[in-house]
Amino acid sequence: AQSVTQLGSHVSVSEGALVLLRCNYSSSVPPYLFWYVQYPNQGLQLLLKYTSAATLVKGINGFEAEFKKSETSFHLTKPSAHMSDAAEYFCAVSGNNNDMRFGAGTRLTVKP
Amino acid sequence: GAVVSQHPSWVICKSGTSVKIECRSLDFQATTMFWYRQFPKQSLMLMATSNEGSKATYEQGVEKDKFLINHASLTLSTLTVTSAHPEDSSFYICSARDVPEQFFGPGTRLTVL
Numbered sequence: 254a255q256s257v258t259q260l261g262s263h264v265s266v267s268e269g270a271l272v273l274l275r276c277n278y279s280s281s282v283p284p285y286l287f288w289y290v291q292y293p294n295q296g297l298q299l300l301l302k303y304t305s306a307a308t309l310v311k312g313i314n315g316f317e318a319e320f321k322k323s324e325t326s327f328h329l330t331k332p333s334a335h336m337s338d339a340a341e342y343f344c345a346v347s348g349n350n351n352d353m354r355f356g357a358g359t360r361l362t363v364k365p
Numbered sequence: 366g367a368v369v370s371q372h373p374s375w376v377i378c379k380s381g382t383s384v385k386i387e388c389r390s391l392d393f394q395a396t397t398m399f400w401y402r403q404f405p406k407q408s409l410m411l412m413a414t415s416n417e418g419s420k421a422t423y424e425q426g427v428e429k430d431k432f433l434i435n436h437a438s439l440t441l442s443t444l445t446v447t448s449a450h451p452e453d454s455s456f457y458i459c460s461a462r463d464v465p466e467q468f469f470g471p472g473t474r475l476t477v478l
Contacts, residue, residue, distance in 0.1 A: 285465045294472070
């Protein structure tokens with residue numbers, strides 16, 4: 254079985270500051286890991302994914318994440334936050350059966 | 366990336382009526398689709414896995430007679446909320462699997478009065 258834990262339900266940063274959203278996973282098999290963004294009343298948009306290739310994954314909108322097996326982590330970062338980054342972010346994991354499990358989500362607020 | 370559509374995007378219905386939500390994969394075939402439910406300010410909760418040509422697999426605690434799922438073709442899965450009640454009001458999101466990831470629809474907001 255797979256699961257993810259997102260540390261911090263709410264993160265607030267100033268515009269231009271570093272964004273760090275934390276995700277730890279648990280998986281009995283090599284995992285596939287994903288970060289999604291959700292804007293109000295919309296579906297999920299894939300930011301990036303780890304599928305056992307490079308451990309540092311670059312995604313859209315300047316986001317990236319690093320897979321660290323020793324720490325069972327897949328934290329999402331962005332060097333400089335924009336106002337448009339304010340949204341809900343979900344980390345997700347899937348295993349062999351591709352049954353995707355989501356974290357509780359982290360709401361990112363960007364202050365001007 | 367692949368595109369998944371949902372229809373309708375929002376629906377309001379009276380208590381006791383049934384509502385059908387469609388999920389379509391527009392540019393790929395999906396033998397497996399998933400249905401999620403999301404309450405305000407909460408994460409997505411997997412309701413069921415929909416397999417083309419066979420019965421859906423429901424998660425523990427999800428009433429299969431309440432939430433009917435039909436995956437009749439490789440591009441269409443439907444979720445019917447039967448005898449809807451106000452507590453069924455939620456945001457329903459489907460996804461279609463294109464290994465190893467899933468592509469998500471835009472969601473359907475259901476409000477039951």
